[in-house]
Amino acid sequence: MSGIVLSASVRQNLLSLQSTADLLATTQNRLATGKKVNTALDNPTNFFTAQSLDSRASDINNLLDGIGNGVQVLQAANTGITSLQKLVDTAKSIANQALQSAVGYSTKSNVSATITGATAADLRGTTTYTNAVATSNALYSGAAGGTTAAVAGTTLGAAVGTLVGSGAVSDNATAPAQITTATKLYGPGGGGTAGLTTQAATSFRDGDVFTVNGKTITIKGAAVPATTALSAGQSRVGNVVTDGNGNSTVYLGDPATTNSAADVGDLLNAFDLASGAQYVDSVSAGTATLAGTASNITGGVVTLRSSTGADLSITGKADSLAALKVTTAVGSGNTTLTAARATGAASLGNLITDGSTLIVNGKTITFKNQNAAAEGAVPTGSGVFNTNAITDGNGNSTIFLQGGTVADVLTAIDLATGTKTASISGGNATITTAAGGTASTIAANGTLKISTGTANDLSITGTGNALASLGLTGATGTDTSFTAGRTAVPGSLSGKTLTFSSFNGGTAVNVTFGDGSNGTVKTLDQLNAALLANNLNATLDSTGKLTISATNDYASTTIGSATSGGAIGGTVTSAISFTTATAPVVDVTAQTVRSGLVNQFNGILAQITTTAQDASFNGVNLLGGDQLKLTFNETGKSTLSITGVNFDAAGLGLANLTSGVDFIDNAATNKVITNLSSASTLLRSQASALGSNLSIVQIRQDFSKNLINVLQTGSSNLTLADTNEEAANSQALSTRQSIAVSALALANQSQQSVLQLLR
Structure with missing residues (x-):
């Protein structure tokens, strides 16, 4: 082609046309692909930069799934926490039911003291009392002259009186x-070979009755019963059956049978049992042994x-x-015989009669003609004191006239007034003078x-x-009562x-009683305000009895115990x-209700554990202690590690x-509520942490999505063609190409003109 000679203008137009064709091809490629950089040849820098941006965007996009x-x-964890919070709230509701149910103890631990004259408006009381001493008339012994003062050991009984027969009594006339x-x-039929005189043969018959010191002796014409046939309380000695109270039956038996007939000794024993000269000392298999x-x-x-x-x-038949x-005296009518006791230096000059009583502050002191050693003399529950007196422990006493003394009377009076107290054990009474008490005495002049x-x-x-007899009838000796007032001592607290x-962790209390000012306590309300911080409560009844008890929160504990505290002092x-x-007294019904609430509570705990175990996604459970690690960039340098918790x-x-053990009182219940509140706090704290992490993850998720867009946009900006521009370029290049073709035609016209000349 080098042999072809083109003019300069043609060649210039040809080059322009070629350049336009190249540009048009490039523009058409851009319009077809939408990119202005399709290969590294188009723009190495933009091509490789865009490729890097697209790769990074792809890597980040792959992380979005994770x-x-x-x-x-x-x-999933947040949903689990929401459910756990509802379960904890349900458990708290059950605990609150326990607080609102009846206290689990019918009686709470308490201490009490009586403040004389105290009222709710003034706890200090008005008046207290101390012992006073009242003086009786002088007591004298039976010593000659009647002016010898009695002493504590002076006996209430006297020397035995006797009734002596007028002469010897002979038995029957036969011998x-x-x-x-x-x-x-x-x-009953009289006769026989042995016995009293014929005169007496008609003297002792079935149905005869003797009254001795108010006791009854009955003559019965029958054989004495066997001991096994005796009634409860009865016993037998010879042919006499006695009821233990001095009443007896003498069984005459068969006068022809020596072993079964009653004798004079049986009759005398019956008289003695009634008079108290003898007493039943012991009973063995129904047979009595007498003493006295x-x-x-x-x-x-x-x-x-x-x-x-x-x-x-x-008193009996004459x-x-x-x-x-x-x-x-003779005849079938009754006659009465007496034998008076004799007073002396050892006994009171004015003897107390059997059955007399003293009523001391509503308590009864009974004087009884009996020996303290007699069978059954000490009733069950009573105890002997000072050898010849007994007490029932409640202020009531019996003084046996056979051995009792003035000292016994004084002790019995002190037991009735509360000056002394008796502790009974094994039939014996231990006498103690009460705190602050003063025992009654007898003065040297014989006054009580x-x-x-x-x-x-x-x-x-x-x-x-x-x-x-005890000189308690006043100066004239005609008073029917003896009274004396206690000594009133103005005083308060x-x-x-x-x-x-400190009681169960409460604040130790120091309460000073006063007029209510300067921190002192006067009223019941003020006392309760002071005790409240130490878990104690005070009440006052109409008698001035102040009772301080545990509050409902600590109804199961004992005031002053080693474990609970609350010791009293001051x-x-x-x-x-x-x-x-x-000690507190359990309320069985209330505790049954509380036990039912315990079972409900335990059921909720089981659900808390299973709910925490189920709060997983794709095998990861942040409430079961698992760990979640998230990667946010393609290099793995941007990560977030979330450590799970164990929320069973x-x-x-x-x-x-x-x-x-639990829910037994409000304090135990409040401990459970405290634990539930702590659990709620943990859940809320973890929910906050999860929310914060979720926010972070969602922000990074959105960031990654936006970053991918940025990277892809950047890549597109480097490689994408402007279709409007490229379309304009294409149109311009087409026009240019047309112009170039026209120009080329014009450039060739000169040669065409030469061709015409040659023709």
């Missing part, structure tokens, strides 16, 4: 001989005895008593110095001759302090005495409750 899964893991206690009594000083027969002469505690009085030659005690004013009334050590205790703290019941600090 980020999306992370979002779902966090949302006259002086009788002995073994001489037989005739039976018995009536007797000496040289055929009958001597009947009284006891030391009562004069002897026998012929019967005449047979014993103790009376000259009787303590009123501090509980009540003294009031003594009586029956029989007890008041008169003002200035005194009551202290309680100067108040010198003025009033608090009782020993009582134990992980939340919650444990199964135990019936009888």
Whole structure:
């Protein structure tokens, strides 16, 4: 082609046309691909830069799936926390039901003390009382002259009185001989070879009755019963069956049978049991053993005895008593025989009669003609003190006239007033003078110095001759009562302090009683305000009894115990005495309700554990202790690690409750509520942390999406063609090409002209 010669203008036009064709081809390629850089030849820098941006965008796009899964893991955990919070709230509702249910104890631990005159408006009280001493008339012994003062050991009984027969009594006429206690009594039909004289044969018959000191002796014409046939309380000695109270039946038996017929000794024993001269000392298999000083027969002469505690009085058929030659009266009518006791230096000059009583402040002191050693003399529950007196432990006493003394009377009065107390064990009473008490005494001049005690004013009334014998009938000797007031001591708790050590973790209390100003306590409300911080509560009844008890929160604990605290102290205790703290008394019904709530609570805990276990996504459980790690960039340098928690019941600090231990009182319930509140706080804290992490992950997810867009946009900006521009270029190049073709035609016209010339 080098042989072809083109003019300069043609060649210039040809080059222009070729350049336009190249440009047009490039433009058409850009329009076809939409890119202005399709290969590295188009623009190496832009091509490789765009390729790097696209690769990075692709890598980040691949991380978006993991980020999306992370979002779902966090949302699953958040859903679990929401459910756990509802379960915890349900458990808290159950605990609140326990708080609102009846307290699990019908009686809470408490201590009490009586403040005389105290009211809710003024706890200090108005008046306290101390012991006063009341003086009786002088007591004298039975010593000659009647002016010897009695002493504490002066006996209430006197020397035994006797009734001596007028002469020896002979037995039956067949073989006259002086009788002995073994001489037989005739039976109902009379006759026989042994027994009293013929005169007496008609003197002792079935149905005869003797009254001795108010006791009844019945003559019965029958064989004595076997011991196995005796009624309860009865016993037998010889042919006498006694009821243990001095009433007896003498069984005459068969006069022809020596072993079964009653004798004079049986009759005398019956008299002695009624008079108290003898008593049943013991009983074995229904057979009684007697003790005491018995009536007797000496040289055929009958001597009947009284006891030391009562004069002897026998009323019976005259012929019967005449047979014993103790009376000259005869006939079938009754006659009465007596034998008076003799007073002396050892006994009171004015003897107390059997059955007399003193009523001291509503308590009864009974004077009884009985020996303290007698069978059944000490009833069950009573105890002997000072050998010859007994008490029931409640202020009621019995003084046995056979051995009782003035000292016994004074002790009995002190027991009735509360000046002394009795502790009974094994039939014996241990007497103790009460704190602050003053025992009653007898002065050297014989007057009784009787303590009123501090509980009540003294009031003594009586029956029989007890008041008169003990000098309690006033100066004229005609008063029917003996009274004396306690000593009133103006006083209150003002200035005194009551202290309680910390009770169940409460604030120790130091309460000073006063007028209510400057921090002192006057009213019940003020006292309760002070006690509240130490978990204690105070009440006051109409008698001034102040009771301090545990609050409902600590109803299961005991005030002053080693584990709970609350020991009482302070100067108040010198003025009033608090009782020993009582233990709380369980309310079975209330505790059953609370046990049911414990079971419900444990059921909720089980659901908390299973809910936490189920809060997983794609095998990852942030509430089960798993860890979630998310990568946000293609280099792996931008990551987020989320450490899971263990939010089963134990992980939340919650444990199964135990019936009888938890919910037993409000304090135990409040501990559970505190744990639930802590669990709620943990859940809220973790929900906040999860929310924060979820926000971060979602932000990074959005960031990655936007970054991918930025990278792809940047890549496109480097490689994408402007279709409008390229279309314009294409149009321009087409025009240019057309012009170039025209120009080329014009450039060739000169040569065409030459061709024409050649033609």
